[in-house]
Amino acid sequence: MTDAVKFDTALPAKRESRLKRFFQALALMRESPVGMIGLLLILFWVMMAILAPFLPLYDPNAIMAPFQKIGATAPDGGIFWLGTDHKGRDILSRIIWGAQKVLIWATFATFVAYVVGMLMGVLAGYKGGWADEIVSFIANIFLSFPFIILCIIIVATLGASGWTVVVAVTFASAPQIMRIVRGLVLDLKTRDYIFAAQTRGESPWYIMLVELLPNARGPLIVDACLRLGYTVVAIATLGFLGLGLPPPDPDWGLMLKEAVPLGAFAGHSMYLPAAALASLILGFNLLADGLREISLRD
Amino acid sequence: MIVLAAKRLVAMLLIMLVVSFILFSLFEADKMAVAGKVLGPYSSIEQREIWLSQNGYDEPFLSRYTQWVGGALHGDFGDSLQYKVPVSELLADRLKNTGILALIFFLIMIPLSLTLGVLAGMKEGSWLDRIISIFSVLTTSIPEFVTATFLTGLFVYTWQLLPGTSSMTGGFSWQEMILPVMVLVIYDFGYVTRMTRASMAEVMTSQYIRTAILKGLPYKRVIMRHALRNALIAPFTVIVLQLNWLLSGLVVVEVFFAYKGFGSLLVDAALFGDIYVIEACVMVAVFIAVFSQFISDIGYTLLNPRIRFS
Numbered sequence: 001m002t003d004a005v006k007f008d009t010a011l012p013a014k015r016e017s018r019l020k021r022f023f024q025a026l027a028l029m030r031e032s033p034v035g036m037i038g039l040l041l042i043l044f045w046v047m048m049a050i051l052a053p054f055l056p057l058y059d060p061n062a063i064m065a066p067f068q069k070i071g072a073t074a075p076d077g078g079i080f081w082l083g084t085d086h087k088g089r090d091i092l093s094r095i096i097w098g099a100q101k102v103l104i105w106a107t108f109a110t111f112v113a114y115v116v117g118m119l120m121g122v123l124a125g126y127k128g129g130w131a132d133e134i135v136s137f138i139a140n141i142f143l144s145f146p147f148i149i150l151c152i153i154i155v156a157t158l159g160a161s162g163w164t165v166v167v168a169v170t171f172a173s174a175p176q177i178m179r180i181v182r183g184l185v186l187d188l189k190t191r192d193y194i195f196a197a198q199t200r201g202e203s204p205w206y207i208m209l210v211e212l213l214p215n216a217r218g219p220l221i222v223d224a225c226l227r228l229g230y231t232v233v234a235i236a237t238l239g240f241l242g243l244g245l246p247p248p249d250p251d252w253g254l255m256l257k258e259a260v261p262l263g264a265f266a267g268h269s270m271y272l273p274a275a276a277l278a279s280l281i282l283g284f285n286l287l288a289d290g291l292r293e294i295s296l297r298d
Numbered sequence: 299m300i301v302l303a304a305k306r307l308v309a310m311l312l313i314m315l316v317v318s319f320i321l322f323s324l325f326e327a328d329k330m331a332v333a334g335k336v337l338g339p340y341s342s343i344e345q346r347e348i349w350l351s352q353n354g355y356d357e358p359f360l361s362r363y364t365q366w367v368g369g370a371l372h373g374d375f376g377d378s379l380q381y382k383v384p385v386s387e388l389l390a391d392r393l394k395n396t397g398i399l400a401l402i403f404f405l406i407m408i409p410l411s412l413t414l415g416v417l418a419g420m421k422e423g424s425w426l427d428r429i430i431s432i433f434s435v436l437t438t439s440i441p442e443f444v445t446a447t448f449l450t451g452l453f454v455y456t457w458q459l460l461p462g463t464s465s466m467t468g469g470f471s472w473q474e475m476i477l478p479v480m481v482l483v484i485y486d487f488g489y490v491t492r493m494t495r496a497s498m499a500e501v502m503t504s505q506y507i508r509t510a511i512l513k514g515l516p517y518k519r520v521i522m523r524h525a526l527r528n529a530l531i532a533p534f535t536v537i538v539l540q541l542n543w544l545l546s547g548l549v550v551v552e553v554f555f556a557y558k559g560f561g562s563l564l565v566d567a568a569l570f571g572d573i574y575v576i577e578a579c580v581m582v583a584v585f586i587a588v589f590s591q592f593i594s595d596i597g598y599t600l601l602n603p604r605i606r607f608s
């Protein structure tokens with residue numbers, strides 16, 4: 001960032017080094033077995049989500065034979081690898097399609113929350129004064145709600161859909177992201193390169209978005225990882241409370257809600273989605289743990 | 299200290315005012331649907347409008363809001379639309395139940411997590427530390443309703459030891475408390491344990507502990523007298539701040555086990571659109587959030603003289 005004039009010519013070289021740095025980061029992950037396990041768990045579910053349309057699965061919403069055990073033969077001669085649920089839908093297919101759904105919405109919701117939170121944080125931290133007071137007060141309003149309670153109220157008022165889940169997660173997460181970014185920016189804005197940019201006469205928004213934010217990314221990556229996990233939990237919890245992504249499309253939380261009362265004679269239909277959910281969230285937590293460990297070591 | 303308390307109080311009141319106003323206006327847009335829920339799905343539009351005007355919804359929005367604020371200041375939060383009883387009565391009963399659940403939870407969680415955290419932090423990197431750390435990450439990573447699912451499967455369906463509901467319809471019962479408390483403890487203890495462990499590990503590397511060991515004090519005495527007091531400052535604030543975190547956890551656990559507490563009341567009210575109950579519950583939640591933050595700040599200064607005198 002030292003030479004803004006030669007920005008264009010410097011771009012290709014920079015991109016190459018980015019890629020190299022990415023692989024270096026991956027190599028670093030090997031130093032943390034805990035982080036590696038987390039990464040593998042996440043990659044497994046991401047692969048499942050990507051491959052979902054190509055795998056030889058039953059339609060997740062097709063109603064076939066109810067309460068089939070694990071490995072039972074389907075009416076058309078196929079096999080229900082993980083059995084079927086109370087409505088006769090293939091559980092394996094529902095879990096895999098559910099993974100796709102929860103990963104897409106969680107990533108999208110976390111992304112939106114990050115955009116809003118980072119803009120608020122960098123504005124509050126860099127501008128200070130009234131901007132800081134106002135943004136911090138708005139953030140404090142939403143921080144005074146317990147996370148899930150805020151989500152419940154928003155979704156209950158706006159009606160359950162993927163978009164309201166995004167809105168709810170943004171309202172609940174953005175203030176927390178704003179606090180982290182604000183703290184980082186308060187520290188970064190006293191650096192020489194910021195003074196240099198100010199002296200060059202760069203606009204405040206250029207300084208905030210091009211100079212400050214990229215340099216605050218380290219702690220934010222660890223936080224983003226944890227937050228993705230929280231968002232998956234939030235979506236699943238809302239689903240479990242009947243406020244999540246609307247049926248009949250598979251949603252892990254809703255699958256649990258429907259299966260638990262029938263657990264006495266169809267245990268697998270309740271344990272399997274629970275295990276899927278637990279493994280994915282464990283993955284995010286372990287990866288965040290590993291990343292933090294590695295970043296502390298440097 | 300008094301200045302800090304006054305500042306926090308003013309901030310809290312301001313937040314409560316803004317939050318209650320936002321909630322009020324959110325449900326204002328939705329009042330036809332609320333009337334529909336009170337009168338049933340087959341009520342006509344005219345019936346709903348009559349109900350709305352009978353219940354004072356014709357008055358201007360702002361005058362109803364100020365009326366509510368005035369009532370709330372006297373402890374009168376209006377009547378629940380769903381249960382047709384004063385909100386304050388309903389809330390007091392539910393808060394008492396949640397209080398009992400939270401009390402039992404804290405009585406088990408605090409000694410358990412502090413002991414495990416201290417044991418793990420005493421010797422960083424030992425096998426005991428590894429086991430405790432891994433176990434606490436595992437349990438904390440799994441959301442409550444997943445833990446609740448597994449525990450219900452084992453204790454209720456497979457072994458048939460415990461009831462799967464905690465609705466307490468036949469009066470208070472210890473048996474019905476076990477599963478909710480167990481889920482909360484399993485979900486929550488790991489976090490406090492890790493905080494205690496980190497704090498203990500940091501203290502154990504400090505100069506004064508090395509001095510105490512080198513001057514020949516018994517190891518037990520070094521731990522009990524020198525390390526513990528300093529190591530417990532950080533976990534204290536974490537535990538108090540858990541109060542706020544716990545509210546979220548309680549919502550899920552109470553709904554899962556049909557426990558008649560604050561959390562399940564709030565979910566029911568949110569689903570029904572029972573605005574006065576929601577308002578009252580949220581005011582309680584905001585109060586707990588601000589109050590626990592305040593207590594943890596004060597406790598922190600009391601426990602740590604370096605902050606107090608600077």
